[in-house]
Amino acid sequence: MISTDPQLIKNIVSNGERLDGRGMYDYRKITIEKGAVATADGSARVKLGNTEVICGVKFSVGEPFSDTPDEGVLMVAAEFVPLASPEFESGPPGEEAVEASRVVDRAIRESKVIDFKKLCITPGEKVWMVFVDIDVLDNDGNLIDAASLAAIAALFDAKLPGLKEDGKIDYDNKSDQGLQINGIPLSTTFAKVGDSIIADPDLSEAEAVDARLTVGTFDKDGDVLLCSMQKGGSVGLTVEELEKIIDLAISKGKELRKMVANA
Amino acid sequence: MNIVEFKRIDGRKHDEFRPIEARVGVLQKADGSAYFRLGNTVAIAGVYGPRKVHPRHEEQLDRAILRTRYNMAPFATTERGRPGYSRRSIEISMVTRQAINPVIFLEEFPKTAIDVHIEVLQADASTRCVGINAACLALADAGIPMRDLVASCSAGKVNGNIILDIAGKEDTEGEVDLPVAYYPKKKHVTLLQMDGIVTREEAKEIVKLAVGGTKKIYEAQKSALRKKYEIEGEKNDIY
Amino acid sequence: MSEERKLVIPGDLLGKGRAGHGTYEEDDNVFSRFVGLAEEKNGMYFVIPLSGIYDPKRGDGIIGKIQDVIFSKWIVEINSPYDAVLPLSEATEEFIDLTKTDLTKYFSYEDLIFAEVSSVTSNKNVQLSMKSRRCRKLKGGRLISVTPAKVPRIIGKGGSMVEMIKDLTGTQIVVGQNGLVWIRGDNYSIAAEAVTEIEKKSHLSGLTDQIRAMIEEKISKKGEHSGV
Structure with missing residues (x-):
């Protein structure tokens, strides 16, 4: 694909500007639409500028892991389907899709906002399995943050299905019981372009990005805490740059959380 | 940092490593190889290349491609692991590549591949760090042109205490694990991951402890490399 | 090891000066790229690597194996990630009518040759020549x-x-x-x-x-x- 010369983007960013006129720490316009998929137990469609992802939550009843016999199971998977970009290929998830799903998973899991013990049906035998599947529809960069927004919004939207007397899922009767989620964990991604830091890099900027840091934050009793971090890109970050991004992530996380809460 | 030194489960100080062992040139077939051990975590890395690229379409006209594969042996963990690729190994292979990439002069060998294979033989936390440490030694042993070595270790939080090189029970009981890789000459953090709940201040403190810890790893790597190439000379004197 | 050569590893500081083969310069300092032996000549630093694959350089005398014969050249494997090309014009002084001659008559698949590297481009296209007197086909052995x-x-x-x-x-x-x-x-x-x-x-x-x-x-x- 022929795209804008990365050097040009570096020059623009080094002047404190961005190709689309955004501020250095501005996100693109975000829209969150919950309940976008009728067949899912919970869902959300998220637009982050021209990036669009859709997330569906499905529940099933399964066996717990042996080391956590009284806890439900969370599984996050992301697919970068060829529909979303000429760069994506069909086949099993590539490393970027795997990374995105694991980073999204980690922020939710590690924040402990979901009490998985509450998703136990019969200890050691039956628990709720929570499948969070993310489909990318349009890739214009920063898929991790878009996927993270969609995943948490879909989890908030989710309602557990009813159970029949034999313990099987009753697909005809959804319960009105949602998941208890005590906080909003979100991934926020910042990129280093030359010596500058920008938030929410889009696809045109991605070519010029030297390094990336995704920081997972969540709110607890009025405080903001970190729950995950993941560095990407083929250049390093100094400790000072890391610290700056941690601070930015905390304030940006607050803004994004409001959008999820109001969605 | 806490003024009163607390006791860790295995008796170490808060900023103390487990025993470190590094050896270079441990395999016959690979162009370069190394062994790295941090306590009970053991990895061997082998490097092939620069060599021709298969499949051909991955070839880059202006530089070598760096490929890394992190693999954990099924017997490396308490409970047997499933052999082959997992989502975990795919992710770690990727961040390992990104951690090492900045120090290699890839432009020196266009149209080739440099393959780094990491086998974790024993896993007791910090396996990706130990793999990266072995990989950098194997790359230097293979004669790959490099700007520096990358050194890696982890720090974290266990029972509210911030400590270096989490291992054993600390790993299962710990709240936070944060591996880093560091490119000392540039003062660049080339790998950073974290999971677990921390405040902003704790996060920064853990990063600093981990980055500081890489210094000792770096020294161990350098002396292992010198040792291999000096020993070649020493051995000769016996004859 | 001679006295003025010392064992270095990647990233070792060699000093202030110019960066020769096997070294690189950053912030006015010269560092080693390799595990190797470092030396300094007239303010320029060099490191002779102690390991590594063969990286072809002009003038090298190499042993190669004929891998393919195509129209007017041979493709030669040279124990390197880069295959080399031996063009007909560098292989013989004779005039050869390509429409009538089977080039395998000169060098055929699997033949071993000793040849000289006559050029290497920046993107590593390697050309060989057999014109020097020391170049020849190696039979048996x-x-x-x-x-x-x-x-x-x-x-x-x-x-x-x-x-x-x-x-x-x-x-x-x-x-x-x-x-x-x-x-x-x-x-x-x-x-x-x-x-x-x-x-x-x-x-x-x-x-x-x-x-x-x-x-x-x-x-x-x-x-x-x-x-x-």
């Missing part, structure tokens, strides 16, 4: 491979080492800069052992005498066994 970085030691000062092995073993030996050594003759296994030994002990001084003693011992033993 056995090939062994050594670390390309150790080749100078195998050749020895002014060819002294390889000449000695040839004399003592009565073999023909051709050493390629690309780490391939071709040996032909009855004592090839003794000669091969000597070459491998040099590779292993390349750091050591007084190596020539050791190798001489080793070969002489093996040859006398071989004589005993065969009842001579």
Whole structure:
């Protein structure tokens, strides 16, 4: 694909500007639409500028892991389907899709906002399995943050299905019981372009990005805490740059959380 | 940092490593190889290349491609692991590549591949760090042109205490694990991951402890490399 | 190891000056790129790597294997990630009518040649030439491979080492800069052992005498066994 010369983007960013006129720490316009998929137990469609992802939550009843016999199971998977970009290929998830799903998973899991013990049906035998599947529809960069927004919004939207007397899922009767989620964990991604830091890099900027840091934050009793971090890109970050991004992530996380809460 | 030194489960100080062992040139077939051990975590890395690229379409006209594969042996963990690729190994292979990439002069060998294979033989936390440490030694042993070595270790939080090189029970009981890789000459953090709940201040403190810890790893790597190439000379004197 | 050469590893600071082969410059300082032996000549630093694959350079004499014959050139494998091209014009002075001649008549698949690297482009297109008198087809014999970085030691000062092995073993030996050594003759296994030994002990001084003693011992033993 022929795209804008990365050097040009570096020059623009080094002047404190961005190709689309955004501020250095501005996100693109975000829209969150919950309940976008009728067949899912919970869902959300998220637009982050021209990036669009859709997330569906499905529940099933399964066996717990042996080391956590009284806890439900969370599984996050992301697919970068060829529909979303000429760069994506069909086949099993590539490393970027795997990374995105694991980073999204980690922020939710590690924040402990979901009490998985509450998703136990019969200890050691039956628990709720929570499948969070993310489909990318349009890739214009920063898929991790878009996927993270969609995943948490879909989890908030989710309602557990009813159970029949034999313990099987009753697909005809959804319960009105949602998941208890005590906080909003979100991934926020910042990129280093030359010596500058920008938030929410889009696809045109991605070519010029030297390094990336995704920081997972969540709110607890009025405080903001970190729950995950993941560095990407083929250049390093100094400790000072890391610290700056941690601070930015905390304030940006607050803004994004409001959008999820109001969605 | 806490003024009163607390006791860790295995008796170490808060900023103390487990025993470190590094050896270079441990395999016959690979162009370069190394062994790295941090306590009970053991990895061997082998490097092939620069060599021709298969499949051909991955070839880059202006530089070598760096490929890394992190693999954990099924017997490396308490409970047997499933052999082959997992989502975990795919992710770690990727961040390992990104951690090492900045120090290699890839432009020196266009149209080739440099393959780094990491086998974790024993896993007791910090396996990706130990793999990266072995990989950098194997790359230097293979004669790959490099700007520096990358050194890696982890720090974290266990029972509210911030400590270096989490291992054993600390790993299962710990709240936070944060591996880093560091490119000392540039003062660049080339790998950073974290999971677990921390405040902003704790996060920064853990990063600093981990980055500081890489210094000792770096020294161990350098002396292992010198040792291999000096020993070649020493051995000769016996004859 | 001579006195002014010291063992360095990647990232080792060599000093302030100009960056020669095997080094790089950053913030006015010169650092090593390799595990190797560092030296300084007139303010310029060099590092001779102690390991690594063969990276073709113009003027190198190499041993190659014909891999393919296409229209007016041969593709030659040269123990490197880069294959080389031997164009017809660099292979022979004769006029050849390509419409009537089968080029395998000159060099065919799997043939071994000793050739010179006549050019290497920045993106590593390697061209060979057979025009020098030392270039030829290598028939029969056995090939062994050594670390390309150790080749100078195998050749020895002014060819002294390889000449000695040839004399003592009565073999023909051709050493390629690309780490391939071709040996032909009855004592090839003794000669091969000597070459491998040099590779292993390349750091050591007084190596020539050791190798001489080793070969002489093996040859006398071989004589005993065969009842001579």
